[in-house]
Amino acid sequence: MSNTNLKKLAEELGLSISSVSKALRDSYEISAETKKRVLAMAEKMNYQPNPFASSLRRKKSVTIAVVIPEIANNFFALALDGIQMVAQQKGYHLLTYLTHEDYKNEEATIRHLQGGRVDGVLISLCRDTESIHHLVSLHETGIPMVFFDRVPEQMDCPTVTTDDYESGFKATEHLINAGCKKIACLSLSNYLSITHKRMKGYEDALKKHAIKLDPKLVIQCNNDNENNLNLIKNMLSAKKDRPDGIFATVEKLAISTYYVCNDIKLKIPQQIKIISFSNLRTASLLSPSLSTITQPAFEIGKESASLLFRMIEKKTFGNRIDKIVLKSSLIERNSSK
Amino acid sequence: MSNTNLKKLAEELGLSISSVSKALRDSYEISAETKKRVLAMAEKMNYQPNPFASSLRRKKSVTIAVVIPEIANNFFALALDGIQMVAQQKGYHLLTYLTHEDYKNEEATIRHLQGGRVDGVLISLCRDTESIHHLVSLHETGIPMVFFDRVPEQMDCPTVTTDDYESGFKATEHLINAGCKKIACLSLSNYLSITHKRMKGYEDALKKHAIKLDPKLVIQCNNDNENNLNLIKNMLSAKKDRPDGIFATVEKLAISTYYVCNDIKLKIPQQIKIISFSNLRTASLLSPSLSTITQPAFEIGKESASLLFRMIEKKTFGNRIDKIVLKSSLIERNSSK
Numbered sequence: 001m002s003n004t005n006l007k008k009l010a011e012e013l014g015l016s017i018s019s020v021s022k023a024l025r026d027s028y029e030i031s032a033e034t035k036k037r038v039l040a041m042a043e044k045m046n047y048q049p050n051p052f053a054s055s056l057r058r059k060k061s062v063t064i065a066v067v068i069p070e071i072a073n074n075f076f077a078l079a080l081d082g083i084q085m086v087a088q089q090k091g092y093h094l095l096t097y098l099t100h101e102d103y104k105n106e107e108a109t110i111r112h113l114q115g116g117r118v119d120g121v122l123i124s125l126c127r128d129t130e131s132i133h134h135l136v137s138l139h140e141t142g143i144p145m146v147f148f149d150r151v152p153e154q155m156d157c158p159t160v161t162t163d164d165y166e167s168g169f170k171a172t173e174h175l176i177n178a179g180c181k182k183i184a185c186l187s188l189s190n191y192l193s194i195t196h197k198r199m200k201g202y203e204d205a206l207k208k209h210a211i212k213l214d215p216k217l218v219i220q221c222n223n224d225n226e227n228n229l230n231l232i233k234n235m236l237s238a239k240k241d242r243p244d245g246i247f248a249t250v251e252k253l254a255i256s257t258y259y260v261c262n263d264i265k266l267k268i269p270q271q272i273k274i275i276s277f278s279n280l281r282t283a284s285l286l287s288p289s290l291s292t293i294t295q296p297a298f299e300i301g302k303e304s305a306s307l308l309f310r311m312i313e314k315k316t317f318g319n320r321i322d323k324i325v326l327k328s329s330l331i332e333r334n335s336s337k
Numbered sequence: 338m339s340n341t342n343l344k345k346l347a348e349e350l351g352l353s354i355s356s357v358s359k360a361l362r363d364s365y366e367i368s369a370e371t372k373k374r375v376l377a378m379a380e381k382m383n384y385q386p387n388p389f390a391s392s393l394r395r396k397k398s399v400t401i402a403v404v405i406p407e408i409a410n411n412f413f414a415l416a417l418d419g420i421q422m423v424a425q426q427k428g429y430h431l432l433t434y435l436t437h438e439d440y441k442n443e444e445a446t447i448r449h450l451q452g453g454r455v456d457g458v459l460i461s462l463c464r465d466t467e468s469i470h471h472l473v474s475l476h477e478t479g480i481p482m483v484f485f486d487r488v489p490e491q492m493d494c495p496t497v498t499t500d501d502y503e504s505g506f507k508a509t510e511h512l513i514n515a516g517c518k519k520i521a522c523l524s525l526s527n528y529l530s531i532t533h534k535r536m537k538g539y540e541d542a543l544k545k546h547a548i549k550l551d552p553k554l555v556i557q558c559n560n561d562n563e564n565n566l567n568l569i570k571n572m573l574s575a576k577k578d579r580p581d582g583i584f585a586t587v588e589k590l591a592i593s594t595y596y597v598c599n600d601i602k603l604k605i606p607q608q609i610k611i612i613s614f615s616n617l618r619t620a621s622l623l624s625p626s627l628s629t630i631t632q633p634a635f636e637i638g639k640e641s642a643s644l645l646f647r648m649i650e651k652k653t654f655g656n657r658i659d660k661i662v663l664k665s666s667l668i669e670r671n672s673s674k
Contacts, residue, residue: 046474048452063432072418077409084408084435088442093454095400096433098421105425115385117430137383258622280619285595287624 009047013038024049063093064308065118067109069101069126069150074251074279075297076124079148082301083122090309092119099126101223110134114141120308125150127189127223144311148304149295153193158311160304160324164194167293167328168201171247171275174291176209178273178336180245184217184235186253198249198277217243221253228253232260236272245336248276254290255280273336277328288334295328346384350375361386400430401645403459404446406438406487411588411616412634413461416485419638420459427646429456436463438560447471451478457645462487464526464560481648485641486632490530495648497641497661501531504630504665505538508584508612511628513546515610515673517582521554521572523590535586535614554580558590565590569597573609582673585613591627592617611672614665625671632665 010020015038023030023038030038041047051062066083068076080096087094095118099106106126111134113121121143123135132152139145139157151159175183185202187195199218206213219235221228232253236242248254254276261268268274268288278292303324347357352375360367360375367375378384388399403420405413417433424431432455436443443463448471450458458480460472469489476482476494488496512520522539524532536555543550556572558565569590573579585591591613598605605611605625615629640661 046451046478048449051452051454070418071408071421072411072414074409077414080433081407081409081435084433088435093432094434095430096417096421097431098418098425112385114383115388117388141383255619255622258619262622282592282595282617282619282623285592285599285623286619287622287626289624 005050006047009038009042009045012045013041061117061119062091063095063118064120064122064305064312065095065097065113066122067097067099067106067113068124069099071096071098074281075149075295078279078297079124079301079304082298082303083305084301086302086305086309092309101126101128103128103130107134110138113143114138116141116143118143120144120146120312122304122308123147125152125192128191130191144308146304146308146311148300150192150194153196156321158307158322160300160307160326161194162295162300162326162328164197165201167277167330168198168247168249169205170201170330171277171293172202172205173209174275174330174332175245175247175273175336176205176211178245178269180243180273181211182214182217182241182243183211183245183247184219184243186219186221186232186246186248186250186257188221188223188250188253190220195249202247214241216241221256225252225256228256229260232257233264236260236266237264243272245273246275248274248278251276251278251280254278258286258290268335269337275330275336283331284333286335288337291333291336292331293328294331296326299326342387343384346375346379346382349382350378398454398456399428400432400455401457401459401642401649402432402434402450402455404434404436404443404450405461406436406463408433408435411618412486412632415616415634416461416638416641419635419640420642421638423639423642423646429646438463438465440465440467444471447475450480451475453478453480455480457481457483457649459641459645460484462489462529465528467528481645483641483645483648485637487529487531490533493658495644495659497637497644497663498531499632499637499663499665501534501665502538502541504614504667505535505584505586506542507538507667508614508630509539509542510546511612511667511669512582512584512610512673513542513548515582515606517580517610518548519551519554519578519580520548520582520584521556521580523556523558523569523583523585523587523594525558525560525587525590527557532586539584551578553578558593562589562593565593566597569594570601573597573603574601580609582610583612585611588613588615588617591615595623595627605672606674610674612667620668621670623672625674628670628673629668630665631668633663636663 006017006020010017020038023035064087071077084094097109103126132155135152146158148160151161185199189195203213219231246257254274257274266272275291279297283290283292307322343354343357347354357375360372401424408414421431434446440463469492472489483495485497488498522536526532540550556568583594591611594611603609612628616634620627620629644659
């Protein structure tokens with residue numbers, strides 16, 4: 001806590017605490033001359049108001065929280081950058097919580113935030129969030145909440161997402177147009193709505209082109225890198241029915257696929273073509289360069305935080321729920337040539 | 338703020354606020370029976386103690402701050418991951434501030450933190466931090482501070498860094514051993530001690546091998562990507578005295594070099610060899626794979642936070658200043674073959 005508190009400042013000035021406090025809040029009850037004297041002394045003594053006392057008085061924490069699965073991830077790092085930019089412009093502080101894709105962490109964090117530590121919460125769900133009772137419980141406290149990217153399907157809440165169905169469809173159709181007949185789909189979660197939408201796009205693109213979906217080519221990965229490498233290796237090492245195209249719904253699974261292909265000497269794109277959701281800044285420098293569906297991650301963060309502040313500042317109607325959808329872009333590179 | 342406060346809880350129980358508060362703090366003044374009744378009602382009403390009132394009472398915020406230049410950066414994202422792990426274990430909250438390599442942002446953030454919002458601060462300086470008066474000022478409030486990676490040279494303070502001089506020396510010697518005679522050095526800052534140390538390692542390696550340092554090959558980049566690309570392109574397009582090796586002191590400058598080489602069709606490693614400080618997870622998948630000096634970024638974050646908590650919990654002596662140095666590793670790949 002700061003060394004100079006209101007009491008010391010008042011003692012030094014020979015004024016009451018209440019007068020000093022009023023002077024600092026520019027109250028009409030205090031003369032201009034006294035205000036000047038108080039401000040000069042406050043600066044001299046390097047006085048900073050106690051933020052917790054201020055928060056108690058104003059019933060505001062001037063802080064928002066962001067709850068995300070991980071940070072060493074290009075998408076979330078860029079989104080956090082966008083969130084932080086808006087928070088800084090608003091003079092707000094940003095508490096960061098990582099769930100590490102673990103539902104128990106997410107639940108404990110959300111439960112804690114019910115205590116009123118923050119004025120608003122931004123959330124992107126972890127991969128195994130099935131139950132939403134913790135989210136409903138936080139919502140009932142009246143704290144403004146905005147979900148981004150990984151949003152709950154079963155809840156009417158403000159969200160910022162991308163066109164996941166269309167992107168899944170376009171990515172798959174892109175591989176079909178490049179000549180693929182057996183397209184595998186790699187996903188990270190059974191529960192997330194973004195996975196459902198991206199996979200529905202994949203399914204519908206196959207249907208449109210009269211390609212039968214092979215359930216063996218729909219691979220459910222998890223948060224264990226070794227496990228994912230093995231699943232992908234098994235699929236790509238098969239003598240029969242080896243896929244000739246891969247649609248990865250998350251970046252890290254495309255990277256795992258590259259490692260496996262290097263390992264078993266499978267040539268991209270000659271023997272297998274790849275496209276992936278990705279915000280990798282080095283996508284064009286990979287060997288071969290990676291075709292991507294690139295989400296506007298920074299803008300997602302920015303829009304989410306802006307929406308949250310409209311709610312905090314009560315600039316939206318109480319009965320209005322904003323659902324903002326931004327467009328991703330398909331960037332064709334050598335991995336799907 | 339939470340809907341259920343102490344007052345409502347007391348009303349519902351027919352007790353005084355002070356009795357309820359004492360019961361929740363397990364005071365000996367309250368009977369076991371009453372305590373049980375209070376806890377049951379608190380749970381039923383989903384009561385969460387007001388964190389700001391608790392902070393005022395305990396003179397503790399249960400929060401630490403981390404101030405870093407950027408987050409969409411593999412090194413800082415991994416370091417933040419390590420910091421967050423320790424904070425979570427300690428039951429602490431983490432405020433994240435990005436300076437975007439801007440000294441004014443850093444100064445304003447540090448000044449704000451003097452107000453006592455947090456119990457400790459972790460800092461990695463921005464590239465143009467020359468004056469340290471804001472850091473001295475925060476230090477004088479008595480708030481525990483730990484610097485990591487980008488630490489101030491002029492201040493006696495706890496730090497966690499890597500063996501930057503040795504790494505700069507080894508990286509340069511590695512290029513010399515690979516046959517390079519004209520080695521350029523790319524850096525991001527004039528002020529940071531890590532830059533000075535890495536460049537001193539570069540200079541001393543040249544000296545050891547009797548290679549004269551050419552000042553034209555020491556390129557001072559900045560935070561403007563376009564500017565950096567131009568500087569690198571000018572150097573690599575020169576007909577005369579073109580370097581045959583590049584030592585990049587930060588990852589983003591190696592990536593810029595790859596873009597330039599693609600652009601002007603300069604072959605890595607045949608015409609130019611590259612080694613860079615980097616935590617890029619795709620380093621081995623680049624075309625060609627990138628030789629790196631890899632810092633233990635997650636461990637740096639973990640060690641920094643652990644040291645900060647030892648200071649917060651007063652487990653270190655007041656007159657002791659820890660300076661922890663971790664080792665980086667040189668990983669040879671195709672870009673310097």
